[in-house]
Amino acid sequence: MITLVRRAAVLGTLGATLAACGTATEAPRAPRPAPTASSAVPSRPAPPGPPTLAPGPAGLTPVFEHGPRAREKTVALTFDADMTADQGPRAAAGERFDNPRLIATLRRLKVPATVFMTGRWAEQYPDQARFIGRDPLFEVANHSYSHYAYTDDCHGLPTVPKERMRSDVERAYAAFEKAGVRDAMPYFRFPGGCHDRAALEELATTGVTAVQWDVVSGDAFATDADAVARQVLDGVRPGSVVVMHCTRSAAPVTEEVVRTVVPELRRRGYRFVKVSELIGASDDRR
Template identity: 30%
Template sequence: MKSWIRAGLILAVLIICVACTMPQAQTPDASKTEAKESRTPDKQKSGEPKMDPLSPEEIRRVISTYQNRKPKHWGENTPGVKQRLDTGEKVIALTFDACGGTRGSGVDQELIRYLEQEQIPATLFINGRWIDDHPSLFRELAANPLFEIANHGTQHRPLSVNGRSVYGIRGTANLEEALDEILENQRKIRAITGKQPKFFRSGTAYYDDVAVQAAAELGIQAVNYDILGDAGGTYNSYQVKQALLHSRPGSIALLHMNRPGSGTCAGVQEAIPILRKQGYRFVKLGDYNLR
C-alpha cells in the first residue's frame, strides 16, 4: 500500500514538472497593452514631417484661428515683439534695414565694405522691393556668413489686422493682408537663399498684437530694437555715434543700409572702435534668444 502511495506521489510530481516546462498561454497584461497602444500614436506623430509654415493648409489654419480676434495693442512695443537679446553679456546686435521702394532702394556700399573689412556680424532686414532692385547684391550678402538675412516685408507696410496707419503709411487692412506682407517676401527670400528667415520687422516697426501672434504661429518672430540708431537714416554721424554709445549688454540697434550719404556709415565707424574698447562684441540676432 505504501509503495502504491509512493508511486502515486512520484507520478504527480512528474506531471507537475512537465506542466511547468511547457509553454504557457500568455494572458495579455492590460497595463502593458494600454501603454503600448498609447505609445504608438506618439511614435507616428514624432515621425511625421513638420507642417511647412508657408503651406496653404497652415496659412488657412492660422487665418481661421486669428481672423476674428480684435487687437488690443498697437505700436513699436507691442507684446510679443522682441526688443533685446536675452543675455547679460556685453554683446550688441547691429540690424540694418533695406526698405526698398522709390526712395528706399539705395545701397550704402561704404557701410557694407566697412562691416566686411572689420568682420562685424550683422542682421540685415531686407524688403522685397530692395531685393528686386538688387538681386545680385542680395545673393552676395545672403551668401556671406558674416550676415544673417531677415524679412522686412513685401511693401514696407505697418502690420495691422484692421487697417491702422502710421507716419502717413497705410497699414495692412486685415489679417490676410498682414500675412501676405510677411509671406510674399518670405517666399522670395527662401526661393533665392534656400533658407527660411526667422525674423521679421514691419515697415515703420509698428504692429498690432494679433498680427504678431499670427506670425509667431508660422514660426516668424517680430523684432524691433532698444537703440534707435539712425532714425530712418535721418541722423547725422554724431547722432548715430551717440545713439550707439547708449547700448547696453544685449542691445538691438536699428540702422539702415539703404541710405548712402546719410550719417549712418560714419557714425557706425566712429562708435564701433569705442564700443570694442569698452569690451563689447557684435553678434547676429540668431546667436541668442530674444526678449
C-alpha cells in the same frame, strides 16, 4: 504662397539646385525595397533650425527686443533695407535704396549683422541680396514685402490689410529665394516697428519671431553722423539690439556712424553678434 515651414524645404532644394548648376537630369531609378529590421540604419536627427522664441500668450507671435542683460557684453547691429512696393520709378530715376559701402565696411571691420530686408529691395538689388545672404558674416531676415505698415497711423506708411499680412510676409520670403538668398531667418521686423494684437495674431501661423530693438540710432534722414553715433553709444547695454538702415537715400550717414561706433564699443568690451545669437541666449527660446 509657401508657408514658413515649407520655405525651409524650398530653400534646401534651391541650394541643392544651385550646387548642381547645369547638370543633366538623372534617369528614373527603380524603387528600393524597404530595409529589413537587421539592415535598417538608424536615422540621424535633423540639425536644429535657427533659434526662435516660444509663442506668446494665446499663441501670439512672440516679440523680441533685446538679449540677456546679465551675461557677456554682446550687441547686435541690425540694418533695415527698406523699399516700398511703389518706389520702383524712383529707383529707375537714380535714387539709391541700397548701400554697398556700408556692407563693405561691415565686412572690412568683421562685424556680424542682421539685415532686415524687404522683398521689394531684394527684387531691386538681387545681386546684393544674394551676396549678403550667402556671406556667413550676415543673416537676412524679413522686413515685409512692401514696407507697408501692419497697423493704422504708423509714421504715415500705407497699411497692409489684415487679410494680406501673412501673404505679405510670405511674398518677401519668395523674393529672397528668387534672388538666391539661402536660409533666410524666421525673424520679422514690422515696418516702422508698428504692431498690435491683431497683427501678432495674423502672423502666428507663419512661425516667425518678431524682432524689435531697444536702441534707436536715429540714422533715418540724419545728416549729423556724430550725433547719431553718440545716440547709439549712449543707448547700448549688454544684449542690445540697435536699429539702423541700409538705404543711402534715407540714411546717408550710417556707414560713417558704423566706422565710429564699432571701434568704440569694442574698446568698451562689447562683442558684435547677430540677432540669432541673442535669441539663442534668451531664456524664452524654444
